[in-house]
Amino acid sequence: MRSIVITAAGGPEVLQLQTRSKPLYSAEQILVAIKATAINRADTLQRKGKYPAPADVVQDVLGLEYAGEVEAVGDSVSKFKKGDRVFGLVGGGSYQEYLLVHAETAMPIPKDISFAHAAAYPEAFVTAFDAMVLQGKLKPGMKVLISAVGSGVGLAAAQIAKLYRAQALGTSRTQDKLDRAKALIGEGFTALKCDKDASFSRQVKESFGDIDLFVELVGGKYVEEDIKCAAAKATIMLIGLLGGTLTELSLNLILMKRLKLIGTSMRSRTLEEKIALTKRFESELLPFIASQELQANLDCTMPFEQIVQAHKMMEADANFGKIVMVI
Amino acid sequence: MRSIVITAAGGPEVLQLQTRSKPLYSAEQILVAIKATAINRADTLQRKGKYPAPADVVQDVLGLEYAGEVEAVGDSVSKFKKGDRVFGLVGGGSYQEYLLVHAETAMPIPKDISFAHAAAYPEAFVTAFDAMVLQGKLKPGMKVLISAVGSGVGLAAAQIAKLYRAQALGTSRTQDKLDRAKALIGEGFTALKCDKDASFSRQVKESFGDIDLFVELVGGKYVEEDIKCAAAKATIMLIGLLGGTLTELSLNLILMKRLKLIGTSMRSRTLEEKIALTKRFESELLPFIASQELQANLDCTMPFEQIVQAHKMMEADANFGKIVMVI
Incomplete structure (x- = not known):
C-alpha cells in the first residue's frame, strides 16, 4: 500500500510517498481502506519532531483522522461488515491507504455524507x-x-x-x-x-x-x-x-x-477512553451530522500526492476550516 | 451581647469589644450562644480591609467558625432543640456571644469533644x-x-x-x-x-x-x-x-x-451550596470526628478578651494548628 512517510524531521518536503505492506488485523479490529484524511496542525508539529507519536501507533506516518471503507473485520467484530463506510479519530497513521483501528473507535458515515466531508469531522x-x-x-x-x-x-x-x-x-x-x-x-x-x-x-x-x-x-x-x-x-x-x-x-x-x-488532549488517551468517547459522540452528535445540522468545515480537497503543498498551506494559515487529502 | 468589632481597617488593635443587641431569628434558623471560635488567616485580611465580608453577613464582626449551644430555634427547625451543642462554618460574625445560622448549616458536636476542640474543626x-x-x-x-x-x-x-x-x-x-x-x-x-x-x-x-x-x-x-x-x-x-x-x-x-x-473558596458560596456541603460532611466525616480518628489541630486557647494578642500570634506565624478563642 502507499504510505506518506516522514523521512526526517523537517519542512513539508521531508514527506515522501512510499510503498509498505498492508497491516494485519486482530479479533477486535477492522482494516479500513482510507479514502480521505485531513491535515491538522499537530501533523506539522510531529513532522518537525516536536510532537512525538504515541507509542501504540506507527511512528513515521502522520494523520489523526480518516474516512474510508471497511476492507476486513476481526473475528469478534459485530459493529461493522466489509464494505461499510466508516470514519474516526486515531493517534496517528491515517496518511496511507490502509489503517487498522479498534472497531469500537470507528463510527458509520451517515449516508448523504461523502468521504471527503466525513474526513473533515472527527478531529x-x-x-x-x-x-x-x-x-x-x-x-x-x-x-x-x-x-x-x-x-x-x-x-x-x-x-x-x-x-x-x-x-x-x-x-x-x-x-x-x-x-x-x-x-x-x-x-x-x-x-x-x-x-x-x-x-x-x-x-x-x-x-x-x-x-x-x-x-x-x-x-x-x-x-x-x-x-x-x-x-x-x-x-x-x-x-x-x-x-x-x-x-x-x-x-x-x-x-x-x-x-x-x-x-485536554486527545492523543495520550487510552483505548478505553477512546471507546467511551466514541460511544458518547455517536449517540449524542452523530444524528446531527446525519441531518447536516452540524456541517463539516471543509476548506478544500487535494490529492494524496500533493501532501507537501497541503502542509505548506496549513503552515501559511491560509485555510478556513479543514484541508482534506483524498486517496 | 458582647461582640468584637472592627472599628477601622488596620492592625490587631482596631479590634474592640463592644455591646450589641442579640439578633432575631427566622423560621429556619437557630440562635447559637457561642462558646468558642477560631482565628483564621482570612480574618486578618478582612481586618485590614483586604477581604470584604459577603453581603449576607454582619460586616464588622470577624469569625468564620464556631462551637456553641443552641439558645433558641425557629418554627420549622426539627434538626436541633434548645441546649444542643452545635458547630459549623459561617461567612462571618462568630467573634461575638450570639450568632444566627441556618439550622441545616450546623452540625451536632459529638459527645466527647469539648467546645474548644469543636471550634478547631470546621474551617x-x-x-x-x-x-x-x-x-x-x-x-x-x-x-x-x-x-x-x-x-x-x-x-x-x-x-x-x-x-x-x-x-x-x-x-x-x-x-x-x-x-x-x-x-x-x-x-x-x-x-x-x-x-x-x-x-x-x-x-x-x-x-x-x-x-x-x-x-x-x-x-x-x-x-x-x-x-x-x-x-x-x-x-x-x-x-x-x-x-x-x-x-x-x-x-x-x-x-x-x-x-x-x-x-476554591468557601466564602462566596450560596446557602444551598453550604447546606449540601454540610450534609455530605456530616454523613462522611463527622463519624470520624466522633471516634477522634480525625483530630482537631488545636495550638492553644485564649480568652475572648485577648483577641489582639491572638491576631498578633497568627500574623507572626507562631502557631501550629488553630488558635481558639473561648467566650
Missing part, C-alpha cells in the same frame, strides 16, 4: 464535543467564548454551542475569518475581532457579559484575559496553544471566582 | 474535605501533595488523606512543623522540607513519584512546581495564596498532562 467535532459537553458541562443559556473561531475546532465548537442553545462569542485576529464564521453559524453567533495585544476581556464583559465556558485554542496571554472575563465557577478548556505556552496568571481570581482550568 | 476539615473528596475525587492509593502542611487546613488534609488510604506528602519551610505533623499523622505520612526557592518538583518525582492530587495552600511559584511533578490527569486544588498571587505557568504541560487547576 474538530470530537475534540470540541469532548471539551465542551463532556468536560465543560455545556448547558443551554451558557455564555461560551471560542478563541480562534476560524479554525476547524473553533467552527465545530461554535456549531455545537448553537446546537445546545448556548450563546457563542467567537474571536479571531482576521476579519475575513469572522465574517465567514458568522455566515456559517448564522443567528445567535457573535464575532469579536482581537487585536494583536489580545486585551479582549473588557470588551467581552461590557458587550457580551461574563463567560461560563471557554474553548481556548490560542493559549498564552489569552488565558489571562479569559480569567478576567470569567463568570464565577466558569471552566476554561485549554485545547490549543497557537499563541504561546507560557503565561502569567492571576491565581487570586482563579481562587475567588472558583474557576476550573482544564488541559 | 480546616470542611475546606479540606470539600477540596479533596468532593472536588478532587480523592481515592485510595492516590499520591497527595499538601503544601504548608503545618497549617490548620494542611493538618486536616493530611489526616483525611490517611483516612482515605491515600499516600500523603506534606511540605513546609519549617522543620519543626514537619516534625510535629509527622508525630500527629504517624505512619504513611512523608515530610519534605521546602527551600526558599521552592524548587521541590524534582525531589518529589524522584523520592515519592508523580502526584495525583495537590492541596495547594501556598500558591505563587508552588503552582509551577506542582505542574512539573503532576501525574497525567492530576488535579491541583488551589485553596490558599500565602506565597503570592501571580505566577508564570507552563500551559503546554497543563494541556499534555490533561491537568485540572481548580480554584
